[in-house]
Amino acid sequence: MTATNDTAPPKLIVRGIPTEHAQALRRGGPDAHGQPPIAAVARGAGNPCRHCLQLIADGDTKLVLAYRPFGVPQPYAETGPVFLHQTACARYDADALPAWFAHLTPALVRGYDANDWIVYETGRVVAGTELAEACHAILARDDVAYVHIRSRFNCFQCRVERG
Ligand SMILES: [Zn+2]
Incomplete structure (x- = not known):
């Protein structure tokens, strides 16, 4: 027997932030507050990269920056801190x-x-x-x-x- 659409588990679409944006930030491009990302050493297991959606390893360098996960500013467009791998990684998709x-x-x-x-x-x-x-x-x-x-x-x- 093969699974039918009725029994297949529902799917989601889950993606990291756009690669072009991650690359621009890695080149020192402005974050959501117009400032360059800050490089820092990742400590512990609480440093998720928002591009590959994996944890940045303890001791690796992370970029810390302000991110607004909305296309344009508007009342609900919350902006806050996120991390990125400093070096290239594969976008989660x-x-x-x-x-x-x-x-x-x-x-x-x-x-x-x-x-x-x-x-x-x-x-x-x-x-x-x-x-x-x-x-x-x-x-x-x-x-x-x-x-x-x-x-x-x-x-x-x-x-x-x-x-
Ligand atoms: Zn990453």
Whole structure:
């Protein structure tokens, strides 16, 4: 027997930030506050790169910068700190969340509408192991265009869309 569409697990679209933007930042291009990224040594296991969506190894150099995960400034376009690998890495582009997100606990998750405004009823704080289920539940709403996952510090992790 082969799986049918009725039994196949639902897919998500999960991508890191655009490669062109990551490369511009690595060349010292301006962050969301118009400043060059700051190079620092990554310590511990809490330094996710927003391009490859993997953890930057302890001792490696990371770039610290302000990122606005929205195309244009508007009231809901939150801007905050993120990390990037200093050297080139492969953009994450998959139909599921990175496995290590299970340890992103607690995580913040919320939906945005087609105008990039928060859909307030969707905001949740969940365990990392519940993130995929939470994304599917929020994306089931007609008024939600996409979901953002953030750390407990409110740092943007990634955008999630319907697969
Ligand atoms: Zn990376």
